[in-house]
Amino acid sequence: MSVFRSLLRSMLRTAACGVAIAAFAAPAMAEKIVFGFSASTAFANAFVAANEGLFKKHGLDVEMKLVPNSATTPAALMAGSLHIATPTAPNLLQAIDQGLDLVGIAGGGYYTKGMEDVAIIVRPDSPIKTAKDFEGKRVSTPGLNAFLHVLFRKWMAENGGDYRKVTFTENAFAQSIDVLRAGQVDGVLAVQPFLSRALETNTGRVVAYYIAALDGEVQSGWHVASRKWAEAHPKEVAAFRAAIEEASAMAAKDPGVVRKANLVYIPFPAEVQAKFPDPKFRPKLTPEMVQSWNKIMMDQGMLKKPIEPSRVLLK
Secondary structure (H helix, E strand, C coil), X not given: CHHHXXXXXXXXXXXHHHHHHHHHHCCCCCCEEEEEECCCHHHHHHHHHHHCCHHHHXXXXXXXXXXXXXXXXXXXXXHCCCCEECCCHHHHHHHHHCCCCEEEEEECEEECXXXXXXXXXXXXXXXXXXXXXXXXXXXXXXXXXXXXXXXXXXXXXXXXXXXXXXXXXXXXXXXXXXHHHCCCCCEEEEECCHXXXXXXXXXXXXXXXXXXXXXXXXXXXXXXXXXXXXXXXXXXXXXXXXXXXXXXXXXXXXXXXXXXXXXXXXXXXXXHHCCCCCCEECCCCCHHHHHHHHXXXXXXXXXXXXXXXXXXXXX
């Protein structure tokens, strides 16, 4: 019996040693990151990172999850149902202003003068021609106090109109053209592919490519996390940033990778997406970007006070 016990102990020690060696030799399984994104080219550097295997290259296991309304993402980040997400800058700064501890960890797309893929459109027979003409009218926006809405108000203010005299209504992108055609609104804030569709069917006429008319650059894409999650996962944040930077460089060199990735993550057919302009990316968020949005939002009474960049940007 003693011989059997000695043999058994020896076998157990050997097995335990083998398990330990196997565990040491096997690569650590990456913790899954749930990335909640809006179907917008503003976040297409993340689409490229996923589609071209760059997240995996940098050791990340990223689950891409389409979120219909980006305004819901700050609460989802705080609850932990999303780890990284794509709220717009107004969503982010207002959430921080209201006490949510969120941080920008990387940048996506940006707009600069002359990028004509966002417009304010009206019916072809409308008499509206200027910013001031929208006073007393109804304008449809996909999100109240979100990116397109805030910048349209900025355009109106800079071009002689008073946006406080406009009634803004919220309608999904897919419904906005029908609402315009039916005469329920006087104007629609339109993006691709709905903009091209409205023009091709003679449903709408462009009054202004209003974001393209603004001076300077406007950061449209923000990749955001809760500070708690980001500080608990510094390696994952660094790897995510590296993948986003590599994807942005790849997109600048070959815009075809963006179009290919968009077909996977934006639910529109290829012939529609062919009309999308090539986006531009700024993968690094800067204090200047935060201050630019602070000014826009303070001018519109959207913040109690400017948000310090250190509260917005993770080092």
